[in-house]
Amino acid sequence: MEYILHILVMIGIYTVLAVSLDLLAGHTGLLSIAHAAFYGLGSYTSALLAVHFGAPFFASVLAGMAVAALVSLIVSLPSLRLRDDYFVIATFGFQMILFSIFNNWMDLTRGPLGIPGIPQPTILSWTLQSHVGFVGLSTIFAAIAYIVVSRLSTSPLGRVLRAIREDEVFVQAMGKNILRFKVTVFAISAALAASAGSLYAHYITYIDPTSFTVMESILVISMVIIGGAASPWGPVIGAVVLVTLPEALRFLGLPSGVAANLRQIIYGFLLVLMMMFRPQGLMGRYGFGR
Amino acid sequence: MLTQLFVEGLFAGSVYALIALGFGLIYSTTRVFHFAHAAIYTAAAYLAYSGGLLGLKLYVAIPLAVILASMLGGLLEIVVYRPLRKKEASPVILLLASLGLLIVIQNAISLLFGDGAKSIRGSAVSEGLAIFEARITAIQVGIMISSVLLLALCWAFIKYSNKGKAMAAVANDPELARIVGIELDQVILFTFVLGSALAAIASILISFDTDMTPTMGFDALLMGVVAAIVGGIGSIPGAFLGGLLVGMAQHLGVWKLPTQWQDAIVFGILIIFLLLRPQGLLGKPLKKAAV
Numbered sequence: 001m002e003y004i005l006h007i008l009v010m011i012g013i014y015t016v017l018a019v020s021l022d023l024l025a026g027h028t029g030l031l032s033i034a035h036a037a038f039y040g041l042g043s044y045t046s047a048l049l050a051v052h053f054g055a056p057f058f059a060s061v062l063a064g065m066a067v068a069a070l071v072s073l074i075v076s077l078p079s080l081r082l083r084d085d086y087f088v089i090a091t092f093g094f095q096m097i098l099f100s101i102f103n104n105w106m107d108l109t110r111g112p113l114g115i116p117g118i119p120q121p122t123i124l125s126w127t128l129q130s131h132v133g134f135v136g137l138s139t140i141f142a143a144i145a146y147i148v149v150s151r152l153s154t155s156p157l158g159r160v161l162r163a164i165r166e167d168e169v170f171v172q173a174m175g176k177n178i179l180r181f182k183v184t185v186f187a188i189s190a191a192l193a194a195s196a197g198s199l200y201a202h203y204i205t206y207i208d209p210t211s212f213t214v215m216e217s218i219l220v221i222s223m224v225i226i227g228g229a230a231s232p233w234g235p236v237i238g239a240v241v242l243v244t245l246p247e248a249l250r251f252l253g254l255p256s257g258v259a260a261n262l263r264q265i266i267y268g269f270l271l272v273l274m275m276m277f278r279p280q281g282l283m284g285r286y287g288f289g290r
Numbered sequence: 291m292l293t294q295l296f297v298e299g300l301f302a303g304s305v306y307a308l309i310a311l312g313f314g315l316i317y318s319t320t321r322v323f324h325f326a327h328a329a330i331y332t333a334a335a336y337l338a339y340s341g342g343l344l345g346l347k348l349y350v351a352i353p354l355a356v357i358l359a360s361m362l363g364g365l366l367e368i369v370v371y372r373p374l375r376k377k378e379a380s381p382v383i384l385l386l387a388s389l390g391l392l393i394v395i396q397n398a399i400s401l402l403f404g405d406g407a408k409s410i411r412g413s414a415v416s417e418g419l420a421i422f423e424a425r426i427t428a429i430q431v432g433i434m435i436s437s438v439l440l441l442a443l444c445w446a447f448i449k450y451s452n453k454g455k456a457m458a459a460v461a462n463d464p465e466l467a468r469i470v471g472i473e474l475d476q477v478i479l480f481t482f483v484l485g486s487a488l489a490a491i492a493s494i495l496i497s498f499d500t501d502m503t504p505t506m507g508f509d510a511l512l513m514g515v516v517a518a519i520v521g522g523i524g525s526i527p528g529a530f531l532g533g534l535l536v537g538m539a540q541h542l543g544v545w546k547l548p549t550q551w552q553d554a555i556v557f558g559i560l561i562i563f564l565l566l567r568p569q570g571l572l573g574k575p576l577k578k579a580a581v
Binding site (some may be wrong): 086090 | 323370373374379380381382383384385386387389390391392393394396397398400401404405512515519548550551553554557558560561564565568
């Protein structure tokens with residue numbers, strides 16, 4: 001039972017990640033490979049605040065989101081001048097640099113040793129310990145992220161974002177400041193990813209850099225794509241499928257090393273097949289520039 | 291100390307240049323951001339290794355591995371990239387498909403051979419030659435010389451042979467190249483095979499110096515891609531310069547900073563170039579956004 005609850009919590013966390021990346025990649029057409037870096041920024045910020053200063057849960061979550069939004073400016077202002085694969089590669093570079101900082105800044109992050117003993121969240125003097133409680137909390141986080149993104153995408157702002165995705169020059173000609181829109185969306189997306197990171201840190205109570213690698217970014221991208229970018233439920237379904245699918249492999253009784261490889265092979269294959277035959281994903285409408 | 295780091299930077303740089311060249315040729319001719327180049331690189335080393343396991347002599351196993359790895363590169367083009375190109379897929383779709391291929395092949399290799407380090411080196415590590423105060427093994431000198439020779443050969447090939455000129459034409463303007471009667475599919479397939487062969491040779495050369503692991507290709511490709519972008523994508527002298535710059539930055543950086551910051555230094559350079567000179571040292575200026 002606890003195992004199933006754990007999977008539900010992880011689905012909630014990945015839903016936040018996938019939905020927030022979809023705002024950037026699906027709705028605005030800016031495919032970023034730096035999402036795991038913002039997830040990590042949120043995790044580290046709130047873990048450090050909670051461990052060293054005993055910051056309350058919501059304060060540390062908000063601080064994590066603020067830090068991620070600020071750092072996103074460092075990433076977005078320069079890289080948004082680049083297009084298509086050059087933009088992807090710039091975000092890739094930032095992901096590698098941020099991972100390197102998590103992994104090597106021993107004084108702050110303790111590097112590969114990680115940060116243990118992160119307190120479980122206390123909400124109004126009630127400490128969350130049970131798995132059921134965490135399922136509730138992560139569902140709330142996922143719901144908030146979902147509502148934020150779907151409200152944004154159906155608002156006039158969302159219309160501008162989709163217009164930017166389809167034809168940037170045209171939107172510019174209409175007198176819109178596209179850089180401002182892109183930077184704003186990048187910051188919102190980064191802040192949401194950071195909230196997932198804080199939740200993860202307080203749930204697992206231990207973090208180390210291996211949770212925030214490039215491969216993690218690619219996993220989230222796969223969720224968005226397999227589910228369907230820029231569709232209302234696509235990223236959510238992508239998160240559910242890619243979190244549960246590998247768990248199903250567990251029951252085949254394979255050795256853990258084999259299972260890990262097999263899991264990767266399956267989602268690599270899914271990625272290739274999706275790109276070839278259904279780039280808009282299971283539920284989607286938008287097929288990355290088709 | 292400094293000369294030692296300099297020589298190591300030179301050595302690393304010459305291998306990065308080969309990877310950058312293969313990757314850059316493919317990217318400039320076909321517009322595929324070929325992440326799976328890393329998979330070809332890894333596959334070549336493991337093919338040579340399995341040749342050894344099957345009892346083949348190295349001089350048989352190595353050419354065989356290069357040929358098989360090049361064929362794998364061609365196969366990816368025929369099975370995945372070509373159909374995508376016919377559907378006029380965007381660069382981002384090609385990039386994601388390529389990433390998927392890399393994940394599949396890399397994990398298949400790790401499934402078959404395990405994650406432990408493997409080696410095709412026969413003898414024990416030799417003491418090394420002393421050049422000034424720096425130590426360098428004979429194998430490393432051999433690798434550097436072969437890599438420079440290969441770069442020169444490729445440069446001459448593209449400049450003077452018909453096939454090479456056709457590649458340059460396709461890179462410049464695929465539509466125009468088709469109009470003057472160049473078989474696009476054929477040239478692109480050839481580019482994939484050639485680029486893959488370069489990656490295969492680089493990976494087997496490096497296996498004589500360092501043990502192989504399933505992630506070796508990904509790590510090497512990252513450096514190769516940075517080298518290609520820094521040098522100017524598709525330019526052969528550019529690949530050479532970019533490779534040297536990355537190798538030097540990585541190793542000379544260690545002089546002042548702890549080793550673990552090597553990656554951060556290299557990607558810092560990448561970001562600086564993307565911002566200030568996205569076409570690289572010797573590349574042609576990038577086209578502005580198409581309307």
